Amino acid sequence: MNDIVIEIKNLFVNFARYSALENLNLSIPGGSFVSVVGPNGAGKTTFLKVILGLLKPNQGSITILGKQTDELSPFDLGYVPQVKTLDRSFPAMPIELVSTGLKAKWPGKMKQKDKKPVMEILEKVGAGNLAKRPLNKLSGGELQRVYLARALIRKPKILVLDEPATGIDWIGENDIHKIIDDYKSEFNATIIMVTHDWEAAYHHADHVLMLNRHILCFDTPDKAFTEQCLRQTFGHVGHRHEMIFVGRHHD
Amino acid sequence: MIEAFMQSFMLRAMLAGILVGFMSSYFGVFIVQRRMSFMGSGLSHAAFGGVALGILLSTEPLWIAIPFTIIASIGITLLKDKTKLGSDTSIGILFAISVALGIIFLSLKRSYTADAFAYLFGSILSVQTSDLIVTMILALLTVLTFFFYWSRWAYSTFDRELASTDRIHVTIDDYVLNILLAITIVVSVKLVGIILVAAFLVIPAASARLIAGTFFSMTIISICLGVISSIIGLITSYIFDLPSGATIILVQALIFFIAIAYSKVSIKESI
Ligand SMILES: Nc1ncnc2c1ncn2[C@@H]1O[C@H](COP(=O)(O)OP(=O)(O)OP(=O)(O)O)[C@@H](O)[C@H]1O
Ligand SMILES: [Mg+2]
Numbered sequence: 001m002n003d004i005v006i007e008i009k010n011l012f013v014n015f016a017r018y019s020a021l022e023n024l025n026l027s028i029p030g031g032s033f034v035s036v037v038g039p040n041g042a043g044k045t046t047f048l049k050v051i052l053g054l055l056k057p058n059q060g061s062i063t064i065l066g067k068q069t070d071e072l073s074p075f076d077l078g079y080v081p082q083v084k085t086l087d088r089s090f091p092a093m094p095i096e097l098v099s100t101g102l103k104a105k106w107p108g109k110m111k112q113k114d115k116k117p118v119m120e121i122l123e124k125v126g127a128g129n130l131a132k133r134p135l136n137k138l139s140g141g142e143l144q145r146v147y148l149a150r151a152l153i154r155k156p157k158i159l160v161l162d163e164p165a166t167g168i169d170w171i172g173e174n175d176i177h178k179i180i181d182d183y184k185s186e187f188n189a190t191i192i193m194v195t196h197d198w199e200a201a202y203h204h205a206d207h208v209l210m211l212n213r214h215i216l217c218f219d220t221p222d223k224a225f226t227e228q229c230l231r232q233t234f235g236h237v238g239h240r241h242e243m244i245f246v247g248r249h250h251d
Numbered sequence: 252m253i254e255a256f257m258q259s260f261m262l263r264a265m266l267a268g269i270l271v272g273f274m275s276s277y278f279g280v281f282i283v284q285r286r287m288s289f290m291g292s293g294l295s296h297a298a299f300g301g302v303a304l305g306i307l308l309s310t311e312p313l314w315i316a317i318p319f320t321i322i323a324s325i326g327i328t329l330l331k332d333k334t335k336l337g338s339d340t341s342i343g344i345l346f347a348i349s350v351a352l353g354i355i356f357l358s359l360k361r362s363y364t365a366d367a368f369a370y371l372f373g374s375i376l377s378v379q380t381s382d383l384i385v386t387m388i389l390a391l392l393t394v395l396t397f398f399f400y401w402s403r404w405a406y407s408t409f410d411r412e413l414a415s416t417d418r419i420h421v422t423i424d425d426y427v428l429n430i431l432l433a434i435t436i437v438v439s440v441k442l443v444g445i446i447l448v449a450a451f452l453v454i455p456a457a458s459a460r461l462i463a464g465t466f467f468s469m470t471i472i473s474i475c476l477g478v479i480s481s482i483i484g485l486i487t488s489y490i491f492d493l494p495s496g497a498t499i500i501l502v503q504a505l506i507f508f509i510a511i512a513y514s515k516v517s518i519k520e521s522i
Contacts, residue, residue, distance in 0.1 A: 052416050074417040081413065090284055090409050091463050097409075104417040106405035108467045134464060 005030040005158060005190050006051065011060035013046055020046045022213050024060070030157075033184055033191040035201035035221075038211040039234050044194045045082055047211060048160050051192065052079055065157060074104040078151030082162035082194075083144055088136040094146045095131045098122060101150035121149045126175055140167035148176065152183055159183065161193040165200065177204050198225065261489060263383055264375035264442065268481035268499070270390040271439045272455075275448075276477025277393060278432050279456035280470050284408045290327065290429070291449035293342035294436045297323030299445045300349035301437070302370045303356035312370070313382060316437045323349060324433040328426060373444030373496030375485065386438045389431075396431065404428055405466050443496035451496070454503040455480065458510035476506055 006028040013021040020043045028034055036044050049055040050062060053069035062069060065076055078101070098118045099107045107114070122128045127145040130138060138146065144167055151159060161180070165173045177200060184191050195201050201208055201221065208224035210217040210233040217229035282288055301319025305312030323345050330341035357367055369377045396404075407414035407421040414421055436448055443451045455477040456469070463469035484499030491498075 053418075054412060054415055072418075077416070079413075079416050087284075087409065089460075091460060091466050091469050092409060093465060096465060100406065100413070100417070105402040105419075106409060106466065108402065 003030050004028065005065055006192075007061075007063040009061050011050065011057045011062060013043070013050060013055060014058050020213065021050070021057075024215055026209070026215060026218060028190060028192070028207075030190055031184070031188045032207050033181075033205045034193070034207045034209055035205035036192065036194045036209045036211055037196070037198065037201055037233070042212040042233075044211055045162055048079075048162055048192065048194060051158075051160055052077060075154050076157055078154055078156035078159045080144070080147045080151045080159075080161040080164045083140055083166050086136070086143065090136070092135040093132050094122065094127065094135060094138070094149075095119070097135060097146055098150045098153055101153040104154075117153060118149075121153045122146070125149045125152070125179060126172070141169060141172060144168055145172075145176070148179070152179075155187060156189065157187075158190045158192065161191070163194055163196065165195070165197060173200075180204070201225075260376060260378070263378045263380065264495065265482070265485055267378045267383055267386055267438075267442055268375075268485045268495070269478055270386045271435075271442055272477040272479075272481030272499075273474055274390055274393045274435045275439055275452045276455035276459075276473045277397075277470065278428070278435055279452045279454075279477070280459065280466070280473050281404055281408055281428060282432070282452050283456040283460060284466070287338070288449060288453045289339055289342050290324075290432070291436065291452045293327060293346045294320055294324055294433050295440065295445050295448040296346045296353075297349040297433075298437045298440050298448075299370070300353040300356070302440070302445075303353035303367065306366055307356040307360045311381065312366070313385065313437065313441075316440070317385075317434055319349075320433040320437050321430050324429040325426065328429055332422075370440055371445050372494050373440070373442050373447065375442065375488065375495040377441050382438065382441055389434055389438060392431065393435075396427075400424065400427065401470070405470075409466070443499065444494070447496045447500050450500055451503070454500065454507050458503070458507045461507075461510040461514040476503070480506055 004027045006026070008024050008026040011021060011024040012019065024047075036047065038044050046055065050057055051064065051069070053072065064072060095110065095115060095118050096107050098121060099110060099114055102114065102117065119128065119131060122131050125145040125148050127142060127149060130142055130146065135143075135146075144164060148161075148164060151161070159180070164180070165176050168176055180191060180193070181204060183189060191205075193201075193205070202225060205221060207218065208221050209215060210224060210229050212233045216232045217224045282291055297320045298316050300323075301316030302312040304319065305315035308315065327338065327341050327345050330336060330344070331338045334341070403414070403419050403424055406417070406419060407424060411421050436452070439448050439451060456473045458476055459469045459473035463472050480502040481499055484502040485495055487493065487502065488495045488498035
């Protein structure tokens, strides 16, 4: 298969005295689709931030595309952050936010030739009609699409998504996953997606990473979604576990 | 009128007013969007401490006030970054220390100083050629930041984390912004006065925010409003013999209320 694009060795991250990630060891081959699942506070976002170079590990090493995180170009990685309370007072339009994906800086007066690719990608994620609305008037799901467009426009080798389908309606959710799948096959990109949606993880990913401070399982969906892995990761399994197995019988 | 403008003090004041109006309304957009207006108050009161020390030492207060205020701005940023205190608390503490020092310095200078009043309330008569030179250099630097820093500052104002993922050194950029802000405040003080400088930084940017749809247009509109209100304010203050700083602020405030009315009307129209 492809070369390893993300290599993590004995990685620890602490916040003051709280240890968020402990002794992670992981190799992710290029072109894979990894779903990261785990309970709230498991360290999933922290894990992504280490990949993005926003957090330095307290111990251990991480190599991405053969480089240290601070040697990477901004264009190597695309990032869709976890839906958060946007600064609603900042005057901006979706085309501007998406253009930061292309330029890695905030745009001044946008030129026509820069607007064209931005409009195309916004159309693609189903947000073409939003391009010039005030950013602070968008709904959570609309905002999520704009952030996805921002990440895709730079055509990154590695796409990092933190719960990208949160707040998106059911039809829209399928659209979003299709866009991600298409992007992956078109560019042979590596996808790292945090999700609470086990079904999406099961159907779209080729690897599932179960995380709860430690890596508890890292395997194909069939081998990762076992009662044992789920119990180790979540403490208990709950009724959603049944749904996965129902889904599995359909396949 | 015409002769008045030929008088060199008025020319100096007008030029200083335009430059100071430009710089403070430009930095003002970051202050407003980063909710740092208290930083403006803190730094202007730090400037008071510096000015008082300058008066005590019988030197040109500007030369003492600039480093004094820069140190205060670095102090505020460090205190915020290195402790669990919020920036409002660290500003409040440095604010109090600077004013206390200023009062002590002035009281040590036994002879009465009219100078101190000029700094508190601002005076066009006090603008010297040396002030004007410092202001011009700073204005030039400010123009340069428009090309090298604006888009980075804008990005990290929008979202620090997103800007960091794009390899922007947000912390270093913050220091650059705060240091330039400190110098801008000191050079504005002579014209506007310590008490009003913070408002002077905020009002044009706030008006621009009401009208603008993008951060870029907000910046441009703010600069235009800042410069225009300085010009109108200085002329009015000359004609009616009013204090310059207070008059400029009132002109800015008038524009602010017009901007509110305008934004309400345009919302109604769009419905
Ligand atoms: N900057 C920080 N300072 C201190 N503690 C932090 C910080 N960021 C995260 N933590 C802690 O680290 C743990 C992991 O947080 P993280 O955001 O990675 O969880 P998560 O798996 O993404 O959770 P969720 O599903 O709710 O998004 C949490 O207990 C959190 O309180
Ligand atoms: Mg999270």
